[in-house]
Amino acid sequence: MDARDVIEKIRERFRENLLSMEEKVSKKIYVTVDRTVLAKVARFLFEEMGFRYIVGAGTDRRDQNGDFLVTHFFSLDPDKIYVVLHASVPASDPQLEVDSITPFIPPANFAERETYDLLGIRFKGHPDPRRLVLPDDWPANLHPLRKDFPHDFRPEPVEGQAPPRKDPPAGATVLPIGPFFTVLEEPAYFRLFVEGETVVDTDYRGFYNHRGIEKLGDSALTYNQTCFLAERI
């Protein structure tokens, strides 16, 4: 399949709701759709076209466009094709809401929760919308990747914002692993639900070392400085 086929198929299916579609660079297709069909287009790409989900992201464009941009990235690997799927969420919408794609694209789980944490965009129908990347003592409704949030601002720690833990299945024993090991980087906290020696389910809390480098990149560093930071990820 080549990029033209992909463009044709998307156009055929979502003609009325397409706002723009362009192959800006060879095999890199940028699509903007109405936010009401964002989840439908994502599902179409994933389930019917066989695209792999890469990640999702949000962007604060209130300065230029008065909106937030929600983006999902897809790749069709053997054919070397990318699709960047944008939808605009007007800042005037008090809910700042789009439909979640996690129910049918499980790897979007982290990305959508992160986008809520950092920008405050809600994903309607997300099966597990708990806090993901922000720390347990971070105030609610304070979204640090917004442009009006200074990169070096430190909010006062608050109580009671830690995300709730998942309940273990009936009869299972909880077996937490983590969260801190002082010598190595990147701590993580797994709660294993076990029956005897057998693991039946698990719950994860991590991102204790979230460093906000994306924020630094868009507010404190220059392009070339960002390169050096990116190497250190």
Add this chain to the structure above:
Amino acid sequence: MLELERIHSHILWLGIAGHIIGFDTVLMQTWRIREPVMWLCELITGNRKQYGMNLIGGVRRDIPKELQPKIHEVIDRIEGEWKALIAAISGDTPLMMRLKDVGTLSYKEAKLTCVVGPTARGSGVGIDARLDHPYAAFAEVSPELKVQESGDVLGRTIVRLEETLESIHVIRRALKGMPEGPIVAEIDSEIPAGREGICSVEAPRGEVFHYVLTGENNRPHRWKVRAPTYVNLQSVPLLIKDGTVADVTISLGSIDPCFSCTERLEVVNVKSGEVKVYRKHELLELTRRKSRGLAK
């Protein structure tokens, strides 16, 4: 450089994997084999790790012709030692028992969770950004794809063992075909705002993905990074489900995240509310006891 990074990362991973399951000889041997790669990285870039090589439009240092014999000498030696190590461990029955049919992720699950890198290739999903979205010179020196169908820890291990050798081949081909010329492009105008770009790079753990929306003041308006562990980690619940507690650490380790998560382990008996805290050494002891049990 990208392939040297893969070589030392995979070598290090095998050592840590060995350490987790109580086979510390592997840890010692891999560290010994790996060290010359670090020296080589320092020779080329000035740094052992975090090379500071990349700039917008190119790289900061060239690989001079005079260094080529040294590079060949090091990778030749590592190739021999790596093969010897593979031969030594592949006949180790308890090791195989700890890796085989452990932490299994089926092809279907791998597709659904969109895992990348050795975690995907160990489950039969043949994706590799070096081939699927060729960057740098990978269109000219493309590596051979290494795929295992089994989906268990052993599959992911074999993928990494073979990829290390393949990286050595790629370096040889790259040195042979290395052209002369400038190493960084002159950018004489400001980068305009409002443009967007995406790129994938195949890191040792899988695809790293970057998105940039350019902005004012010589910096991006939005820079999104997705590291491979971000997706691979989300497959962990599937990896460890229905396995035993002693296999959790190696299953988790098999996606090559950081191993910092195994510091302590707390057992709560839901019915009695009784709590037992396992320290790191006790947890390691638990997983090693299983290895010893298998060896008998």
